[in-house]
Amino acid sequence: MSHVFPRHCHASLPTAVAGDGCYLIDKDGKRYFDGSGGAAVSCLGHSNQNVINAIKEQAEKLAFAHTSFFTSEPAEELADLLIANAPGDLDRVYFVSGGSESVESAIKLARQYFVEKGEPQRRHLIARRQSYHGNTLGALSAGGNVLRREKFAPILVEMSHIAPCYEYAERDSAEDLEAYGQRVANELEAEILRLGSGTVMAFIAEPVVGATLGAVPSVPGYFKRVREICDEHGVLLILDEVMCGMGRTGYLFAHEAEGIKADIVCIAKGLGAGYQPIGAMLCTDHIYNTVKEGSGFFQHGHTYIGHPVATAAGLAVVKEMLNNDLVNQVKQRGAFLEQALQAKFADHPHIGDLRGRGLFRSLEIVENRDSKKPFDPSLALAGKLKKAALEEGLVCYPGSGTRDGKHGDHILLAPPFIASEAQLTELVEMLSRAIDKTLSKTI
Numbered sequence: 001m002s003h004v005f006p007r008h009c010h011a012s013l014p015t016a017v018a019g020d021g022c023y024l025i026d027k028d029g030k031r032y033f034d035g036s037g038g039a040a041v042s043c044l045g046h047s048n049q050n051v052i053n054a055i056k057e058q059a060e061k062l063a064f065a066h067t068s069f070f071t072s073e074p075a076e077e078l079a080d081l082l083i084a085n086a087p088g089d090l091d092r093v094y095f096v097s098g099g100s101e102s103v104e105s106a107i108k109l110a111r112q113y114f115v116e117k118g119e120p121q122r123r124h125l126i127a128r129r130q131s132y133h134g135n136t137l138g139a140l141s142a143g144g145n146v147l148r149r150e151k152f153a154p155i156l157v158e159m160s161h162i163a164p165c166y167e168y169a170e171r172d173s174a175e176d177l178e179a180y181g182q183r184v185a186n187e188l189e190a191e192i193l194r195l196g197s198g199t200v201m202a203f204i205a206e207p208v209v210g211a212t213l214g215a216v217p218s219v220p221g222y223f224k225r226v227r228e229i230c231d232e233h234g235v236l237l238i239l240d241e242v243m244c245g246m247g248r249t250g251y252l253f254a255h256e257a258e259g260i261k262a263d264i265v266c267i268a269k270g271l272g273a274g275y276q277p278i279g280a281m282l283c284t285d286h287i288y289n290t291v292k293e294g295s296g297f298f299q300h301g302h303t304y305i306g307h308p309v310a311t312a313a314g315l316a317v318v319k320e321m322l323n324n325d326l327v328n329q330v331k332q333r334g335a336f337l338e339q340a341l342q343a344k345f346a347d348h349p350h351i352g353d354l355r356g357r358g359l360f361r362s363l364e365i366v367e368n369r370d371s372k373k374p375f376d377p378s379l380a381l382a383g384k385l386k387k388a389a390l391e392e393g394l395v396c397y398p399g400s401g402t403r404d405g406k407h408g409d410h411i412l413l414a415p416p417f418i419a420s421e422a423q424l425t426e427l428v429e430m431l432s433r434a435i436d437k438t439l440s441k442t443i
């Protein structure tokens with residue numbers, strides 16, 4: 001019996017023993033196409049030799065040096081490379097071990113920035129309903145996902161939640177896209193005014209919402225209006241690109257598609273591509289200097305920040321992306337996958353929406369396409385679909401509670417950037433079989 005404490009500890013999971021390109025292999029030799037990169041992690045597949053070599057070489061040279069005493073070559077080089085390729089004024093990098101740590105760091109940096117600036121009354125963080133920013137208590141407090149918060153609500157920090165930009169489910173057909181985007185963005189201003197303009201420190205959002213809504217980009221103009229509102233009220237804009245960043249949407253940084261500047265950006269998953277646990281928080285020189293010229297240091301830290309082997313892996317991953325023009329490849333393969341999904345599911349009676357950007361796609365499953373009514377949550381459709389897909393030899397990431405934390409199902413796809421068109425076609429075929437099998441057994 002397994003003594004590992006996995007996420008779904010009731011499920012009996014196959015034991016993964018090897019990786020081969022876009023495939024995972026279990027101990028019985030069964031191959032699974034990694035159609036979601038786990039949870040949008042494995043962007044380079046599972047056997048990238050350059051990344052593996054970089055890890056080996058770094059481990060042989062130097063495995064660890066604590067960042068209160070030393071910096072390291074791979075950490076410095078990776079920071080330089082990220083900054084050279086980051087949009088806007090992102091000039092400083094703080095390495096951590098994953099997405100939640102990155103979001104925790106961002107929240108604390110925003111707070112410390114205002115303390116150093118002489119505005120200690122700024123303490124509120126505004127986020128969006130149906131969002132997920134991590135499972136540690138600060139990040140979970142920021143997240144607005146009902147299910148993930150529910151059991152922990154009494155011990156979470158109070159934060160504000162406004163509407164997400166989720167036009168498929170929440171826009172009235174009488175309202176045009178742009179007007180909808182402005183209206184939901186304006187909820188931010190209303191919330192800032194409700195809390196008191198000078199008391200809000202930051203707004204946090206995913207440029208393309210991943211796990212909770214399923215690859216939902218905002219409508220045109222939404223983030224421009226959000227940026228304007230943040231500027232008008234002196235509020236920092238934190239963009240959580242833990243899932244949608246690092247090339248996944250066809251942009252190295254997902255918010256490049258919005259034409260806006262961020263104050264702080266959180267990245268993780270694709271940065272280490274699963275080869276090492278690593279995340280990072282990027283911020284502007286202005287924020288960094290305010291802290292540096294104030295108390296002198298960011299009152300934060302974890303033992304493994306800037307870990308040499310993790311940053312060596314991250315460096316090799318980013319080099320792979322840049323040297324092989326993988327971000328452009330994501331745009332092309334993303335368009336191919338979108339077409340293949342449209343061809344297969346556009347007329348499917350239970351696929352209500354096909355959406356996403358780049359190789360970050362999802363299908364929202366509904367009982368009724370016209371009314372967009374979701375299936376009853378007691379059917380646990382997304383979980384069943386995940387299981388049926390695994391039986392087919394496909395890894396895809398299920399989402400439930402899409403609509404309001406309780407109702408709604410979607411399937412998230414985030415295949416490796418190296419997936420060929422033939423493999424993406426096969427992904428769609430396996431997914432189609434899994435969906436039809438699940439629906440025919442369930443409804």
Ligand code: PLP
Nearest residue numbers: 098099100132133134240242243
């Ligand atoms: N933020 C977003 C948008 C995420 O999707 C996730 C994880 O799924 C996190 C933060 C937390 O990242 P981690 O699981 O690496 O702590």
